[in-house]
Amino acid sequence: MKLEDQMIRLSFYAAFALLIGCSEPSDELETNTTLVDASKATLSVTAENLDQNRVQFEVQTTIPLPVEMMASVSLKGQKPNDVFIGHSERVTVDEDKLNFIIDTSNSKDPLPAGEYEAELSFYPRWGAKNGNEAANSVPELHAKADIKLEASGTNRANAERKNELQRWVMNNLAMNEPWNRKSFEKRLGPSQKGSSTMSHLHDAYYFPNADVTLLVNRLKNEVTVWRMGNVTE
Numbered sequence: 001m002k003l004e005d006q007m008i009r010l011s012f013y014a015a016f017a018l019l020i021g022c023s024e025p026s027d028e029l030e031t032n033t034t035l036v037d038a039s040k041a042t043l044s045v046t047a048e049n050l051d052q053n054r055v056q057f058e059v060q061t062t063i064p065l066p067v068e069m070m071a072s073v074s075l076k077g078q079k080p081n082d083v084f085i086g087h088s089e090r091v092t093v094d095e096d097k098l099n100f101i102i103d104t105s106n107s108k109d110p111l112p113a114g115e116y117e118a119e120l121s122f123y124p125r126w127g128a129k130n131g132n133e134a135a136n137s138v139p140e141l142h143a144k145a146d147i148k149l150e151a152s153g154t155n156r157a158n159a160e161r162k163n164e165l166q167r168w169v170m171n172n173l174a175m176n177e178p179w180n181r182k183s184f185e186k187r188l189g190p191s192q193k194g195s196s197t198m199s200h201l202h203d204a205y206y207f208p209n210a211d212v213t214l215l216v217n218r219l220k221n222e223v224t225v226w227r228m229g230n231v232t233e
Helices: 003-032 133-137 156-172 181-188
Strands: 043-049 054-061 067-075 086-093 097-103 114-122 141-149 192-195 202-207 212-217 222-228
Touching: 043 114, 054 114, 054 141, 067 097, 086 097, 156 181, 156 212, 181 202
Parallel strands: 043 141
Antiparallel strands: 043 054, 054 097, 067 086, 067 114, 114 141, 192 202, 202 212, 212 222
16 A cells, blocks of 8 residues: 555544544533423322311422422312411422421411411422522413311301401491491491591491401591401501
8 A cells, every 4th residue: 555545544544533422522511401391390299187277288399499389288179269277488499309298377367277288389480580580481380189177166157257257348348338237237237336546536436247347436426437357546
């Protein structure tokens, strides 16, 4: 073989080896930069009541972490326009398998005994804001589990009745409504008259069945304003 042919062949082998050597890091780079499809993330939850108020959530998720979620314990069978019976808290989920406890005794109002849903919800609009940006592409996710709570031991029917009365107040009672105690008691149940700190012209009428107070101007004989709970102004 001529020297010139040998040189050409050696040059070819060298170029081929260089090409192979360059391609290997390229494959490795492609593998390392492959992204997980966050749009296919999953969320699941199981729950158990530790006592009459505390609920333990057991979470599994493939959402890019950390993120914030909304954990809630709510009475089953509520309609969208019902006054909410339950308790909700924001929680930070920073592990793909995580346990945490929600204490429903922190609810604004005592919860009745009954069947509840423990729900964990991820809303990408705010859930990823203070966490992993990759979670922005995760769709809204919800996971539920059924539990039973003794809670305060109050009757569900009474709680629902209270919510019904409160909804009537919110939908029908405007400021400066003419005052007639008998008429309001017919709608809301017995009232308890007390003094008001709003002014010396006002009385406070508390309706226990609705857990609502009407602040009444005696001079004008009208309802100045209504408040949730037993208040004086």
